[in-house]
Amino acid sequence: MRADKIRDMAKEPRRRGAARTDELLRTTIELATEHGYAGLSIEAVARRAGVGKHTIYRRWPSMAALLLDALSRVWTTDLDYHDTGDVRADLREQFLRSAPALAAPPIGPVYRALIAEAQADETLRATLYDRFLRTVEERTLARIVRAQRAGELVAGVDLTFPAEVLCGTLYYRYLLSTRLAEEKAVDALLDMFMAAYGS
């Protein structure tokens, strides 16, 4: 009965087995929310969770792996496009809604941390693309293909690259400028898209 009292007094039951994984992900997200990208380290997570570093390394081989899982957890379904029958309106609504969500605390700092690490790691860059960006592109593509079938967009055109252009432009703003995707920019982007493919 030396330092045990600390745990006893805190009434924290004891330790756990696999639910620790969950707790560590939550801790990571909290840390990112409160202190941003800076200070998002394995040591910081371990410290805050009151955990030995091994407990983290046993689950994830690197900070990047932890961050990927943490990002999955906060990557909400904000991605889902509405389908009101008006593509342009649906895209507009989606872009204006998702851009701030991307920059704001839970997702923003984690995402930025991953992007930073990915610059030094080609594999991570590919993983990041596969697990997140590709999904975004695919959902965008699905929505505009539906519009194409409905006759809102010209038929007989492959919309794969246009979908990429739509998403890419938003990410470009997010990553490399201090500007977000404000209404004017989104409208201009959709002007171009509709001028090219509207029927």
Added chain:
Amino acid sequence: MRADKIRDMAKEPRRRGAARTDELLRTTIELATEHGYAGLSIEAVARRAGVGKHTIYRRWPSMAALLLDALSRVWTTDLDYHDTGDVRADLREQFLRSAPALAAPPIGPVYRALIAEAQADETLRATLYDRFLRTVEERTLARIVRAQRAGELVAGVDLTFPAEVLCGTLYYRYLLSTRLAEEKAVDALLDMFMAAYGS
């Protein structure tokens, strides 16, 4: 006459004053070229240049500042668009030429290092945009505005955002995928642009 002989034997004259700045920039670029983004640290530059760290800190407040200057030095005039009178061909040629230059050793690693650091530093992000990306966008805009005046593109449309979309799409590929801007993608991008604004 203790360790002086080392310098004497190497026949390196002695030290310098302001030309050291030049040498340090060259050293940084060499380091980036040979060892890539990883291992691009102030200590590494100092070690390689045979220089005390103060000598670097006296000139640049941070690694990011050093990298910005180094990038300026290798940022060649690959940016300049031709003007053959055919916008689409000129844009195509420029995109296909600049994309690999952006990824290849001198520029690639330095650029990536900056982008990584910029994720943690909003100010650096703004500086990076102002000093490099904005220039790219402006030159692109200048080229397509000339095309507009020449009647190649529809009149009366603000092409500022379209220029951003063109550049942004290429940077999106460069930064977040393992894919570069290959011919198919560039052609698809230009298809969209010309479909929207070609006259």
Added chain:
DNA sequence: ACCTTTCGGCACGGTGCGTGCCGTTAAGTG
């Protein structure tokens, strides 16, 4: 009740950061 796995705690060597202090050397001054 036993045994195995997981755990927290601690310490280590390694690396880079940013700073301080040396004694030396180059460049500017009269």
Added chain:
DNA sequence: CACTTAACGGCACGCACCGTGCCGAAAGGT
């Protein structure tokens, strides 16, 4: 030309984080 001043290289420091190893304690399965 001698003298002063500023820049220099080298070294060391405290700090932070990395990834690993070892320990004894606790938890969970049998």
